[in-house]
Structure formats: C-alpha cells, structure tokens
Amino acid sequence: GAGVSQSPRYKVAKRGQDVALRCDPISGHVSLFWYQQALGQGPEFLTYFQNEAQLDKSGLPSDRFFAERPEGSVSTLKIQRTQQEDSAVYLCASSLGRASNQPQHFGDGTRLSIL
Amino acid sequence: AQKVTQAQTEISVVEKEDVTLDCVYETRDTTYYLFWYKQPPSGELVFLIRRNSFDEQNEISGRYSWNFQKSTSSFNFTITASQVVDSAVYFCALMDTGRRALTFGSGTRLQVQP
Numbered sequence: 550g551a552g553v554s555q556s557p558r559y560k561v562a563k564r565g566q567d568v569a570l571r572c573d574p575i576s577g578h579v580s581l582f583w584y585q586q587a588l589g590q591g592p593e594f595l596t597y598f599q600n601e602a603q604l605d606k607s608g609l610p611s612d613r614f615f616a617e618r619p620e621g622s623v624s625t626l627k628i629q630r631t632q633q634e635d636s637a638v639y640l641c642a643s644s645l646g647r648a649s650n651q652p653q654h655f656g657d658g659t660r661l662s663i664l
Numbered sequence: 665a666q667k668v669t670q671a672q673t674e675i676s677v678v679e680k681e682d683v684t685l686d687c688v689y690e691t692r693d694t695t696y697y698l699f700w701y702k703q704p705p706s707g708e709l710v711f712l713i714r715r716n717s718f719d720e721q722n723e724i725s726g727r728y729s730w731n732f733q734k735s736t737s738s739f740n741f742t743i744t745a746s747q748v749v750d751s752a753v754y755f756c757a758l759m760d761t762g763r764r765a766l767t768f769g770s771g772t773r774l775q776v777q778p
Contacts, residue, residue: 582764592755592766594766640709652711655711
C-alpha cells in the first residue's frame, strides 16, 4: 500500500498475556519508529530503527517491551506479561532516509486494551 | 530536556472563523526542527509542516499559515476561514538534529461547527 500499515487495528488481551503488534512501513523507507499514545495525550517515543539496526530504544518503558526489524522492513513490537497501564494506541511511523529533517509518516495505529 | 506545550486543550469555532493554535517549546539545542501534525478521528497522524530552527520565515499554504518566533520559542498555526473538515486534534512536535525522536505536545482539539 501507499502508507504505513499496522495490524491488528484493535487488540484485546488479558493481563499477563503477551502481544505482538506489526508495522509495515512505506516501501523503501529506511527509518522506522514506534510511539505510544495514551488517551488524550500526545504520542511518546518508544524506539527507532535505521534499516535493521535499533539505534535508539531509550523510550521503551520496561524490559517487557521489545521491538525488532530483522530484515529492515517489517517491524514487530512485542509486549510481554501485559499490564493494564500498557493500554494505549501504538503508532508506527517511517521516513525515507536517515536525515533528521525528513518528516515521519504515521500509520493508523493499534489500539491495545488490557483487561 | 525537550518540552512542547500546547496550552489550549480544546477550541470550538463556527465555520469560516479564523483560529490560531498555540505551541511553545523548550530545548537546549541550537539546531532543531518543529512540526505540526493533524490527527482526525480515524487516528492517523497527518504531517502538515516542518520548519528548521534557522528559518524564521512565516509560511502559508492555502488556508494554513505558520508563525515561527525563535525569540519567544513559539510556533503557532493559523487556519483561515475554517471548515468542518478541519475538525481534528492538532499536535505540535519538536526534534533535535542529534536524535530522531519527536517530542509531542498534548494536542489541541479543534471543533468547527457548521
């Protein structure tokens, strides 16, 4: 597709379960980002990839959060032993190159609800 | 540390009114980028504009205009002759050149009534 694609669109899980969220960036985009957006708030940075290399994971809130992009294209954000405070919209974004001035293009997000 | 403040939580206007969304930022970096994004009810963040810290020229794009004032650390966004389709949450964001992470404000919800 033309834009960033995220799946699933909605995910409901019980506390303690593991979840995996998928992101398909725009074709050819080198950089990929994950953000977490709580209800009524702005997105908060989680992690950043340049191709397959994870260059910044400073925003990951705990070691239960793990992200990968093994072939430099599709990325997966995994949350282990989910907790209620993990409920949020998880946004993925991609940008064309490595330069910091290039805009990030976002997907529709995955709305995660932990019961 | 970087910070972006959007003091207006929600604004309601009637169609055809002009409206200005305020954005104030804090950063210790001398080189940085400022962005505005629109988030309609569908949830996708739509890129509107990027401005670098060395370019204080105001910009106009159709009904949209942006006023960047480095002296007051502000990057305000004006919609002229607002339309119902402008209803959305608008986010201002900051990025320094050493790091790719965007720092977002908490957003301003704009409601344009017909």
